[in-house]
Amino acid sequence: MSEKKHILSILVDNEPGVLSRIAGLFSGRGYNIESLSVAPTNDPAVSRVTMVTVADEDIMEQIKKQLHKLINVITVHDLTGANFIQRELALIKVNAKSDNREEILRIVNIFRYKIVDVAPDSFIIQATAKGDKLDAFIKLLTPMGIKEIVKTGSIALYRGN
Amino acid sequence: MKLTGAQILMKVFEEEGVDTIFGYPGGAVLDIYDALDRTEINHVLVRHEQGAVHAADGYARAANKTGVCLVTSGPGATNTVTGIASAYMDSIPMVIITGQVSSHLIGNDAFQEVDIVGITRPCTKHNYLVKDIHKLASVLREAFYLARSGRPGPVLVDIPKDVSNLTTTYEKPQVGSKIEMRSYKPTYKPNIKQVQKIVSLLKKAKKPIIFSGGGAIHSGAAEALTEFARKTKIPVTSSLMGLGAFPGTDPLWLGMLGMHGTYRANLAVSTCDLMIAIGVRFDDRVTGKTDVFAKNATIVQIDIDPTSIHKNIPVAVPIVGDCRMALEELNSLIDNENIDDLCNERDAWFAQIEEWKNTKPLAYEQGEAIKPQYVIDKFFELTKGEAIVTTEVGQNQMWAAQYYHFNKPNHFITSGGLGCMGFGLPAAIGAQMACPDKIVADIAGDGSIQMNIQEMATAVQYGLPVKIIILNNRYLGMVRQWQELFYKRRYASTTLDHNPDFVKLAEAFGALGLRATKPEDVEKVLKEGLASPKTVIMEFITDREENVYPMVPAGKAITDMLLV
The missing domain is CATH 3.40.50.970 (Thiamin diphosphate (ThDP)-binding fold, Pyr/PP domains)
Structure with missing residues (x-):
């Protein structure tokens, strides 16, 4: 069976140890976590975990059931195939010397990202996008000399209701 | 307050x-x-x-x-x-x-x-x-x-x-107050439409089988299971954890399934056209090679834990819910049906099973040395199948499962999933505390009894008349069996030739110690041990290289059995 990327949106009790239960479930059963993002929701007693995982259909079914079996997990939604918005945030520190500052600004403008820090020989760019678009952006910047990158895991929500 | x-x-x-x-x-x-x-x-x-x-x-x-x-x-x-x-x-x-x-x-x-x-x-x-x-x-x-x-x-x-x-x-909880957890709501009541599907499947099935497990015991489904199997004339097998949910002396009973399952149970499962799985999780010790397991069958699986369903074996009719409730529902549905419609051509199926039973029954030959199976046979006979039996892990556990025919649930207590040596003695102490008037016996090997032997002191302190039956073959028997069969008889670290004197050990703890070295002593020792009000170790010096058969080598189909 073929493996596919899935994006899971998991609501959990906002309690110590919950993330460890989820991570332990994945490592203990040999599932794979590609990215992970966690923060409290508008209800401070509840956190949302957004997770990207790669698995075939049978394993995916087990992952969802096993997650649901954890006592602190409230709901598990597999957004894959549904109508949803997905974003990642990246901060990219790139070399910015006099000969390429203009070029960097142009690229940033085309993508409609933002420069959030300006130093004598570097910029920090804030980029928000879906994974593949972000990859394309990073590829364009690479020749300029990327110094450091930090990326969040994906976050996602269903569109509409 | x-x-x-x-x-x-x-x-x-x-x-x-x-x-x-x-x-x-x-x-x-x-x-x-x-x-x-x-x-x-x-x-x-x-x-x-x-x-x-x-x-x-x-x-x-x-x-x-x-x-x-x-x-x-x-x-x-x-x-x-x-x-x-x-x-x-x-x-x-x-x-x-x-x-x-x-x-x-x-x-x-x-x-x-x-x-x-x-x-x-x-x-x-x-x-x-x-x-x-x-x-x-x-x-x-x-x-x-x-x-x-x-x-x-x-x-x-x-x-x-x-x-x-x-x-x-501290405040006392109000009478009738229930615990509500928004993230934990187990499903007890099965989906009725799914249960109805079993009835339609029964109408078509010619070779049905019931496979029950620990879930049938935990949910208290034994009675409903027995009623269902007898009404619809379906033969029953079970996992190790399920022993006792269906009477082990009933004509419909096939014996245990899997690695050390009976010949007829393993063949019946591989031949059946409908399997009703109740409270089981299709462990590898049961299924052997999964892609040929029950390959001719439509599988119905009832389990309270959704993760147990469709984990190891694809299931045609999944039913999430309490096994007892599902079976009671099923029994009441069946009462509205013409029962003959649900029991198609059973004669041929039973004839086939009978033939398998006669071809390769569970058997051993009692020779000069004591056969471990003989000890359990005798113990079953003397206790009329009424004892609560705990086990250690290994050959002792498998022989207990094969030769003590459990007729009631909650009477066979074994570390099934983890397979934890040292389990039987403390578990027997717990069981005896729960049931002071019952005969409680730990069927042990000389290896595993030593893993928690210190609990002898506990049994003696609380005056618990636990019967410890040590089948002493001076080996870590099950591992030795694997070494004999799959490692060219190289017995690496499985020989126990420095065992303590178990009789003296019993006495040192303040218990009674008895020993049988010849087949003719077996019954005498068992009787004396059963009659004693003390904690008792009964040691049986058994045939050293007796193996547990049938045996399905790990990863093979359950029809690939090594037989005596």
């Missing part, structure tokens, strides 16, 4: 009807033990914390209640891990209370500090560290609720020393 944390713990024990707990004291639980000493609760002082958990396991299964154990922090807590893992694999309702160092010391590598909540996360149904005294009572109630509801399992509550010592207001 203002109470200390330790007193609140006692109050919750009282609310939950706890009358017996198994434990071992230590620094972090001094306050709890001080409070416990002033209650009516029986405390069984084990000699090692692993024994406490296995004893609570045996107690839970024999009494059909939640087992409780209490241990201190650090090594007290880590010593429980094997027992907890075993209870988790076998879905046994249990609450484990561990002491913890005081809150302000947590994380400082304090004396006897260990992160037991972290350690037991993957082998408990759930666990808690209680840092706030105000939450203690509600956490404890939740722990008991989780342990016994849904798919049962062990729940651990870690209580720092200061929390057991601080005081807060």
